[in-house]
Amino acid sequence: MTDEVQPYRVDPISEPEAATEIKALLAACDLSYEATVEVFVVLRRGRRTIACAGLDKNIVKCAAISPELQGESLSLLLMTEIAHLAHERGHTHLFLYTKPDNVDRFRACGFYKVVEVPGVVAFMENTPIGVRGYCASLKTLRQPGAVIGAIVMNANPFTYGHRHLVEYAVANCDHLHLFVVAEDTSFFSYRDRYAMVKAGISDLPRLTLHPGSEYMVSRATFSSYFFKEKNAAADSFTAIDLLVFRNFIAPALGITRRFVGTEPFCKTTNKYNRDMMHWLRRPDSPFPPIEVVEIPRIANGEVPISASEVRSLLAAERFAEIGRLVPPFTLAVLRDKHRPGRTASQIPDPPTWVENALSKKGQDSYEDS
Amino acid sequence: MKIVREALAGTLESSDLMVRIAPRDAGLEIVLQSEVIHQFGAQIEAVARETLEKLGIDAAQVIIEDKGALDCVIRARLQTVVRRAADEWTADWSVLA
Structure with missing residues (x-):
């Protein structure tokens, strides 16, 4: 009567009954269902769902095995199926968050630990040369x-506030490494944001502009999903991102000081700045501490300059006011991309060197001096 | 033959291996992880290199997650992953055995 275990793929939207079974399994494993999961792999024995794992783009979520069947090496079959499914969907580099107790189990499935918040969460990727390979290129x-x-910086869009921060930083260190967040979930595309930063800082010396990566304020490292499950851990949802910075990126480049602007408007960014003070400096780490320098935002009149303010002015097409908050190139991008009914003659072309720089591929960074 | 895209083959189950391949400008980079790396690591890498050489692949990044696979399994998985990642299949099956 040995019912064989078979893998199936489940679209949670079009298969609500299967989704209900997944929810029940996750509840039995003390995990919550994530609505952001696009597709699941489930293992069934007979008609019973005994294991599941989901993909939210390149992040594995909701991985669970029925408690009484753990230890039957179902995880190997489950994660094999997830790897092939992710690959078919164009995601070769996968990440996951799990409890530190499960690190060995996922290690057997080809995942490698990047960093861990002890007792709370471990962050893993499916390659032994992921973050280490990235840091070798940074070195x-x-x-x-x-x-x-x-x-x-996200620079969504690049303002005089960002420019002020970069100028201050350059004046207060021997060399500055500037990273533009690569995640394409912001109002402005990565390509536009990178171009705006590049143009906005092109005259400054002793500065290296780096493309962002998945190891820095990305969906992978900045994933708050894990933590909203448990209030006790809610305080550390920024910890993974900051630990990757301290343990890998900073040592690779020899970074000793991180600069941020004060954040009076956005709660998440404000918390990130606060947590930076903790995770980059805490003494009980084998990695050198990083000094955090938070400088006040510059104001245009009474109100501190912020990218979110620029975005609301843009929604109202108040370009004259925007022009007081952003450099000319940023203003040109805003007009070009977002002003309806425009004519070509009104918009200056972006400098061609920006286009050329952006068409370069790979992990090169662009030296500006 | 040239590796032009990323590909994946195999499983994580015992006596098998999962192998990923990706394009690389020049040279072979083989990253091997194995449960039996201390006894057989050198042998597994030699089999992998020999298989790639017979296929005419001289530039690729290969990541192997080995679960104690026999040599014949390693060859088969590598041939499969190359077939999935190559621009065109020009190898002669008879020389691969």
């Missing part, structure tokens, strides 16, 4: 100096 861009600075 080739090391610069001499006693104080090496870093800024990670």
Whole structure:
């Protein structure tokens, strides 16, 4: 009567009954169902769902095995199916979050630990040369100096506020590494944001502009999903991102100081800045502490300049006011991309060197001096 | 033959291996993880290199997650992953055995 275990793929939207079974299994495993999962793999024995794992793009979520069947190496079959399904969907580099107790089980499934918040959560990827390979390429861009600075910015869009932060940082370190968040979930595309930063800082010395990566304020490292399940851990949803920075990126480039602007408007960013003080500096780490320098935003009159303010002005097409908050190139991008009914003659072309820089591929960074 | 896209073959189950391949500008980079790496790591890598050489692949990144596979299984999985990742299949099956 041995019912064989068979894998199936489940679209949770079009198969509500299967989704209900997944929810029940997750509940039995003390995990919550994630609505962001696009597709599941389930293992069934007979008609019973005994294991499941889901994909939210390149992040594996909701991985669970029926409690009484754990130890039957179902995880190997489950994760094999997930790997092939993800590959078919164009995702070769996978990430997952799990409890530290499960690290060995996922290790057997080809996942490697990147960082861990002890007792709370471990962050893993499905390659032994992921973050280490990235850092090996960063190492080739090391610069001499006693104080090496870093800024990670989204620049959505790039304003005079960002410019002020970069100017301050350059004046207060021997070399500055500037990273543009690569995740394409913002109002402005990565391509546009990178171009705006590149144009906005092109005259500044001792600065390396880096493309962003999946290891920095990305969906993978900044995934708050895990933590909203448990209030006790809600405080550490930024920890993974900051630990990757401290344990891998900063040592690769020799970064000793990270610069941020104060954040009076956005709660998430404000919390990120607060948590930075904790995770980058705490002494009980084998990695050197990183000084965090938070500088006040510059104001245009009474109101501090913020990208969100620019976006609301843009919605109202108040370009004259925007022009006081952003550099000319940013303004040109905003007009070009977002002004309806425009005519070509009104918009200056972006400088061609920006286009050329952006068409380069790979992990090169662009030296500006 | 040239590796022009990423591909995946095999499983994580015992006595098998999962192998990923990706394009690379020049040279072979083989990253091997195995439960029996201390006893058979060198042998597994030699089989992998020999198989790729017979297929005429001289530039690729190959990541192997081995679960104690026999040599014949390693060859089969590598041939499959190359077939999935190559621009065109020009190898002669008879020389691969």
